[in-house]
Amino acid sequence: MKMFSVAHKTVFVVDHCPYMAESSRQQVECDVLTKSRAQGVIPLAPVSKSLWTCAVECSMEYCRILYDVYPKDKLVNYIVSDSEFHILNSWRRGDQSTHELMSALAAVGPPNPREDPECCSILHGLVAAVESLCKITELQHEKRTALMDTAERVANRGRIICLTNAKSDTHVRMLEDCIQETILDQNKLAAGSDRLMGIQQCELVLVHIYPQGEDTLVSDRPKKEISPLLTSEVHSVRAGRHLASKLNILVQQHFDLASTTITNIPMKEEQHANTSANYDVELLHHRDAHLEFFKSGDLHMAGTSTRENSFKETVTLKWCTPRTNNIELHYCTGAYRISPTDVNSRPSSCLTNFLLNGRSVLLEQPRKSGSKVISHMLSSHGGEIFLHVLNSNRSTLEDPPSISEGCGGRVTDxxxxxxxxxxxxxxxxPVAESSHDPSxxxxxxxxxxxxxxxxxxxxxxxxxxxxxxxxxxxxxxxxxxxxxxxxxxxxxxxxxxxxxxxxxxxxxxxxxxxxxxxxxxxxxxxxxxxxxxxxxxxxxxxxxxxxxxxxxxxxxxxxxxxPPEEEERKKRGRKREDREDRAEKNGSKEMEDKSWQDSERLKGLLEKGEQDAEVIKDSPDSPEPLNKKPRLSTDEHQEFVGRVSSVNNKFELYQHLKEENGMDVHENGKASR
Structure with missing residues (x-):
């Protein structure tokens, strides 16, 4: 019963009653050429969209994103409700495009404010939505045909998104009760028909739209189970950009989408062709494109931020300068279709055309330090743009690490x-068949x-x-x-x-x-x-x-x-080890003390010699001390005999040879004949 989820069928029911022709009161400036306007020209007055226009634009944006990301297996049925219901398309794959829906909406036209409100009701469209959910889609028919014996395994689930202007919370509860009764009636009809399928689960998303500047009469309510077959949630939203943001959030929640913002995209300015500026483009895609971030916990490193007026987060990736050739093959772990959030903006249009011309763009995670990590790539295939997830970790196609290196280099023993x-x-x-185990x-x-x-x-x-x-x-x-x-x-x-x-x-x-x-x-x-x-x-x-x-x-x-004697022996052994440790510590301490004493004694001798030298230097004319002894070196060796008996620091060498030759030695050390 889980072959088709609620996201397989989506029915839009848009209110076309006279009160939807009321202004949203969000003004749109039409006179944008104020600087070049000639004198005497009356400026154009701003205009405001009606509630109907806001509902149609936002619902079509919802469908555009859905068709971009899921072009085949997610279907939309569009219904307009006034005095009766108008089904604009069917579940057939040929009717699943924004072009078909826009052509049908153009034929319907805006609401007639002069029409009698008593004759119009959103109930007509809600009843038709339940009937439409009971109809079999092509995919469901294929699965039921392939599983003839177990056709009941093909489930029938769907979602109804109602855009209306409700009167009060009581009015909302009345709409929920009406849908519940209609589901029960349609399931009875489907039980006796081969062309219909009973509804196992239906989700009602009621969006109450009201003009800006007014107070809402309908309160928000989270998802609530009305019955085993029906769940309901209520959103009260102002018309205009608030409604667009709400439906953008809903399409992400309903179809498991995520947001990625491409930053630092270089684009040439329109006014100055020689200069360029950096722009940002937000893309929507399947949530699995961020799966590696969630697994590794690096979502914060990828630049997660919250968009203004939105509760959904976007992951920021940085533009890398694309290569001229597209020959390189990258190891991709997934490819997902993308849809620009603001499809009509100039940066989105330039990026889309750039990729459709056969270019590829690598995207890196913004990091404050370290080498850059390229995690994604944008490229087109067959006219469709895909966000490719690149493996930033070690590839499984590489040779496995040697066991001597250890697991991640941490364990080696x-x-x-x-x-x-x-x-x-x-x-x-191998065991022979004749062998038999006794057990x-x-x-x-x-x-x-x-x-x-x-x-x-x-x-x-x-x-x-x-x-x-x-x-x-x-x-x-x-x-x-x-x-x-x-x-x-x-x-x-x-x-x-x-x-x-x-x-x-x-x-x-x-x-x-x-x-x-x-x-x-x-x-x-x-x-x-x-x-x-x-x-x-x-x-x-x-x-x-x-x-x-x-x-x-x-x-x-x-x-x-x-035994006790063994314990006593162990205690003696422990005491002996402690004594050895203490003796080892004491021995090292005694050696340290001895070396300290030797160094102090040597330091004292050096200081004493310095003091003697200072006395001689400071008093060159002072008489020598009476008890002055020959100065000893630090090694305390005996002074030379010649230096002790020298005259004016001079001593005659080889005196015995001169005495044998009859030469005299004078007091000044010079010899004469």
Whole structure:
């Protein structure tokens, strides 16, 4: 019953009674050439549209958007109501165009204000709308013919949009009751006819139009269920641009449309051909074109904003300079027909002609920083313009990332070797038909059961497990996943547990991962506690299989409950580790203190030498101190003998050779014969 939705059939019922000829009181200026007007020419007075004209223009804009986005499977039936109803088109595909509707409306003409209001009523059109919904469309007939045995699966749903000037809320309720009674009567007729279909669901959208400057007598009301067959909602709107905005919102709600605004479109000015300005164009299309934004949460990054006088949001995309060639193929995930919101504006017309000439335009998400992301493309196919959704994420057509790179580059320590062993142990092999399993299980069921046992506890990352990184636990891990255990298997598992107890007694190190932890990681007791918890978790997942599996779990629990003397030994071991840590800290502190003392002593010697130098420099004529000693270097080495006994800082070298040759040495250090 869900083959056709409510959006398949839409019936417009427009009031053509005399009161619809009343002015909307929204003035339209006709005299736009005020600057070039000659003197003495009387300016043209502004005009205002009637309620009928506003209703026709807005309803035709609704139909234009609908036909642009859904040219085939969404149908409109247009009815005018006065003293009788006038059906302007049918459900046939040939009648579904704005040209046909405009030609029919021109033949109807404007309302006659002199006609008797008592003879006119919107009820004539509403009754005809319900009768029209019971008629079978071509698409419904095709589906019913293809499903002869289950023709009742083809549902018949529809929507009635009534544009009128209601008198009060009581008048609105009377119209709803009339439609409800008509649906019940028509369903009875359709039950006995092959040419009619009963209505399973009908939505009534009543739009009350009133002139600007007046107070409305009809209150807005959200969608309300009148009966299981009928729901109703009421909108009270001023005529003019307010009515146009309301129907623009309704067409988006009724047909799952969304808005995209193309910004920074360069266009040449009409008055100045050498200059260009940037314009914006708003497009309507199916909501799925923004599906990737909703999935990734980047809708705010795409420049979402709310239009003036509207409750619908528009996504802003930036114009990219188009390429001259259209040879490149882009990886598209969807293509959706578009319809300009303001089809008669110059920017919309220029953009449409530009695309229909075979050009393509890439659209990017406006970003404050980072590289630009091209998410959509505008291009035409067969005279129709489509908004293409480009894949801005990693393409599924590319080579998959290597497992060594990790998932998104974040995880790299997968148990790749263990996973290869896991695949070898769970390979599927052909089974001979003659072979028979004593348990009576089908081979594929046995394979599924084995795979389920092997994956009950299987960490994928090396840093998330301890026991699977220990060679000592391998015998137990391989045996515990078996469906049944022998006595020898139980002894092997118990022996493995006792080996782990012996390792803990010897305080052997464990392969504990220190990723994300500061320092040397957990202490030895904490490492073994983590290991025992993980081992118990592994065995518990299989303990319910047989009694022998339970015996392995009991052995682990018994070994974990240590006797008092073992606990005392553990306490002594912990105290010893604490003392070693403190000694290590104290040793490092003593080394720091010693180095600080050495540096202070060296600093004192350097400062003392600087003070002596300052005394000599400041008092060059002062006598030397009586107790002055030879200055020592910072290494405190013995001063040279020649420097100590020198005269005026000069010392005669090789004096013994000169004495042997009979040469004298004077006090000034110069020799003479």
């Amino acid at each position: 997968y148990r790749i070797t263990d996973f290869g062993e896991f695949m070898r142990e769970n390979r599927l092999t 009576g299980k089908v081979p594929v069921e046995r394979a599924k059961a084995q795979l389920e046992r092997y994956t009950r506890y299987w960490p994928m990352i090396i840093s998330q497990t301890t026991i699977f990184n220990m060679q000592a636990v391998v015998p137990l891990a391989n045996l515990i996943v078996k469906e049944t255990l022998t006595e020898e298997d139980v002894l092997t598992c118990q022996k493995t547990v006792y080996n782990l107890v012996d390792m803990e007694r010897k305080n052997d190190p464990l392969p504990i991962s220190t990723v994300g932890s500061r320092g040397k990681g957990p202490k030895r007791d904490e490492q073994y506690r983590i290991m025992w918890n993980e081992l118990e978790t592994l065995v518990k997942t299989h303990a319910g299989a047989t009694d022998r599996h339970q015996r392995v779990l009991d052995c682990i629990i018994a070994c974990r409950s240590k």
